[in-house]
Amino acid sequence: MNDRVKNRIFKACAVVLALVLWHILSLLVGSEILLVSPFDVAKRLFALLGEEIFLPTVCFTLSRIALGFLSGMLCGTVLALAAGRFKIIETLLWPYMLTVKSVPVASFVVLALIWLTSNQLSVFISFLMVLPIVYTNLLDGIKAVDKKMLEMAEVFKMPFLRRLRYIWLPSVKPFLLSGCRIALGLAWKSGVAAELIGYPEGSVGEVLYYSKLFLNTADLFAWTVVIVLLSVAFEKLVLFLLERLMKGVESL
């Protein structure tokens, strides 16, 4: 048995142990409102899958968070490229990036509710959380490019695409992938939190809000499991596509 398989078995055992502990704790608490058992959550989750509102609700939130993430990534990439090229742009952007990174997400949500409709809220908040992370990571990657390699490319008059493939990409790739991993998790957390505050109609945030309002803990946990699964699937898809894109550039 190789290490990878062993590691997976250990991780599966840890999950089973956590579920057992959760179940024991729910029995000890003895109140479904305070702590629902994992079996009840699983039952509710399967029931949810058959409900009419499930797919439209998931699509509503997924599409908005995906749009927020992608626009944040695109904008962060363009700004990082510009800032990497012109120092003045980095200096001019610095206060905005610092503000976005430091101000609590709740403040932005309240502000965004004044500016925008609640339907657009999670797009804007995800965008805002993703932008500085992608920007900072990519800019760090651009700055980490070996200047001596750039001199070499200059001496040999390497064309742009080959510079991109052989010099820029190997340096920037780990920074970009790590930035995307962090940004993906944050896009979901902040996007759903924004929906919970603004509760736009037909969103996951709205169902979480009503679960809290009616003390429906099983619903709350079941929807949380849905969010986690969506977030993981979205992360895997985005990272897979990004790797493919980079491989495409590498084979140019």
Added chain:
Amino acid sequence: MIILDRICKAFGDKTVLNSFSAELRQGSRYCIMGASGGGKTTLLNIILGLQRADSGTVSGVPQNIAAVFQEDRLCEPYSAVANVLAVTGKTVAEQDIIALLGALGLQGSEHTPVKNLSGGMRRRVALARALLAKSELLILDEAFKGLDDSTRERVIAVLLEYSKGKTVILATHDLRDAEALSAEVLYI
């Protein structure tokens, strides 16, 4: 002809080039010799346009230059063949690259990522890249560093064959290199 006219360069209080002048004929070979820290690399960098002289002028430098730098400056995750292709593009056939790498004693390592090669092997990859790049001027900064005597002889023989018609400037400590290349020696 490349004309170096009264080149001066100092780093802080330390003068490394003090009014250095030379005329380098197209197609000839030159060895720049001098003590460590004596300004050989600085002079090569000035010719390459990577550093500016404090005073003096450089003229007649051709458009196409190839170089072996003091450090290897290879694209680490890529193979020896890919490192050559990075500068030549498809103007050089892969079999020609493999043939040159073989002549330099790198048979079997052509497709190994250069980060997994030894110092001497990396040096030869850097040399292969410079030899196959389109150039009229070949600048070699201690190109035979880290090579044992027999490999050095072999590499010099390949260099002589591939650098015909090009101006070659080699910075070295070793007078044997100048003799082997039949190069004119310029002392700094």
